[in-house]
Amino acid sequence: MGKIKINEANSYLEERFKEYINNNIPDSIIKVEPRLIYLTEEQFKKASKINIKFDVLKILTLKFLIIEFESVDYIIVIGHDDINCENDDITSIDIDEAFYLTAALASNINIREGSNAYEMLNAIYEPEDPTIFQGYELDTLSIYFEPIKIFQLPEICEKPTVFKKYVGSFLMYNKELLLLPFTQKTKQAYLDVFSDLNCMNENILNSSVAYCWRYCFLDIYRCLEPKFTYPCIKQLKDKLSITHASSVIDDSLSSILNWRAKEENSMIALFESLSPSLKTEFESCRKDDGIEKIGKLIYKLRNAIVHHYSVEDNIEDAKTVEEWDSLVCLMLKSIKEIYTLYV
Template identity: 25%
Template sequence: MAVEIGGLMAAAFTELLSAGGAVSGDYKLLKTTQISDDRRIDQYRRIKDLCGQRPEIIHLHNDGFIVRFKCENDFYLILKTEDLTETEIRKTSDYLATFGLSDHEMEECFFLYLRLHLNKLFKVKKIRRDVDRARDILEVSVEPGYAGHDIYDLITYHENLNIYKIDQNSTFSTDEMWQIASNIACNLSGYRSVLIEESTAQEMLSISDIAPHLSENVYTALTSIHWKYTFFELYKCLEALFFLPWGMSTKNAFQLKLTALESHRAVMKITSFREKEAESVVKLFEMLDDSIVANAKAGTIISFRSLALDGAEDKLTASKQSIGRRIYKIRNTLVHQEDYEDRDPLDLENENWSELIKFLCESIKYLYGNYRSDLDIRQTTTSTEVTGSSFTLALIPSTSEQTFTPISPDAFNDLPARVDVWD
């Protein structure tokens, strides 16, 4: 028995129909040709297992994506590789192999499963999106003797995906998806912005390692096409810590056996205190290790050269405060239109952005690493959040964008006893 367009099989033709400017009713007999009996039995079993779950999907830059799903006790990771060179794809496979991932074929059941769940993310190749080309493929179904489309041909009509089977001992089966994305972008230049050189990428990778919940910020910073957007993503990591200096002060002043976050929450509940951004930035940088600030002041960051330290008895503390204020000014300069009343505007066009970004990375690593026990950062596999005063540390990315509805295994119960999915 052949499966007509509808349900699971419909997913195989959705993008071709869209490219051809057609609807399902125009080609009612669309189906796939028969595959071998042994293969059909195997794939039928695996598609039933797949249809009881939905994949994990995150959208990447340049219309890319990463998918992870489980099929019969094994996890699989999928990367869109359509725009990568053969060399870049080979480097990807070699790198992922160090984490226990091995190349895997595009199984028929995987293709249907991905077509169903990825929807328009899983596109037909550009050359096939032409209306006439798409219709040429579809109109075969109205010819006499039509026995179906070869599913392997349908696979080649779509953009290239690389499928990897994840070893059962690999952390990639449980790591948060944005952590995997940032890991790949940090270590493989084809997945990140040309702005980010290797040394800067490794600094960012350290942030993701220390604070996995910041991995989405790290990935976005790695793939930004302008330095200011890289700066913004790293600044967001600092914003999540605005409570920290106030919480530490409260904790130490009253000798509380609480974390800084808990101490700050208690003060907010009692006094309705809300920290101010400018003051919080300065106080955060006061908490940095002396060597980080000394190196930054002596370095090549242009915006730090004109910092005023005249009259300060403690020049190191003054440097920390001045750098904090300068970081906040850079943020405001990038966010707002030009301030014509600013008598000392910053020359950000000629800034040594690479060094400034490295300094931010080092500062973020120090604050999250040194004060980890006071942040209440918990790693979990459920949708858990750590909420502070005016910030939220989202430990698991939102899945609100995923609107896909998987096929229930019960749907197979309504089919006749003998059903050939591929014929």
């Protein structure tokens, strides 16, 4: 992403401000010069040193952004007034003009929903001496834009997975952002997965903000798909004393031999490799006769969701909220174990 031009950011805010007032108060005359938000010389210099590291990540109604300033990374959250993080390593800081304008332009910030156009118009007072007027105070006008919160991170985010790890943490620590009623145990299972970059991916993040249990389950299931060939590869490596990384062998099996593992057998093998304690937890949640293997039951549930009859059979109501929550929790624990075992 790189750096932004601070005057361009000010112009963007000014246009959003004028546009909102004009849409709500026709024929209103708004004059702002030379810029909307006042910055000191020090703030101008600071803004020139801020680096935007990754594309804005949009989750539900929120936008997340990572910036770097003087070898320190910050995560910025746009769209929620009371967001917090209970991680002691993440520190909330006051936002200044340089950080604000950078975040505003990078995220294409909008006017806060429900803002009063007449109040906004009155806030743009006529300066006594336009020749020396340099802009309005940030606190005066920021209340009319989407809220922006900034937090200092304890590490440098070199990869997008680290960025997503922190986004996931913010979601779990702010239950009002979640659409499903996860228990504390399941939220902790999510945090454990988020903290492990080996198994952190887009599907895990999507599952955490799913609006129904079946889609939450399905996104977690998809995290296991890249590991379908790994039980077979492990046997192959042991049998032939192959030292190549499993990922290299997996790529070769696909690109050269066009070979794919059978999904049902793969799921059975993956879940057979779980620790005895986790298998016991799965067994305690079963409602059937206990004959079918865990992996096969997971595979059957996946099929029931992805095929058309999932709607007809009302698969969402086939389990209670407590049962779905327990299953999601166990699936997350399984991902941790499987991604640790099969590398």
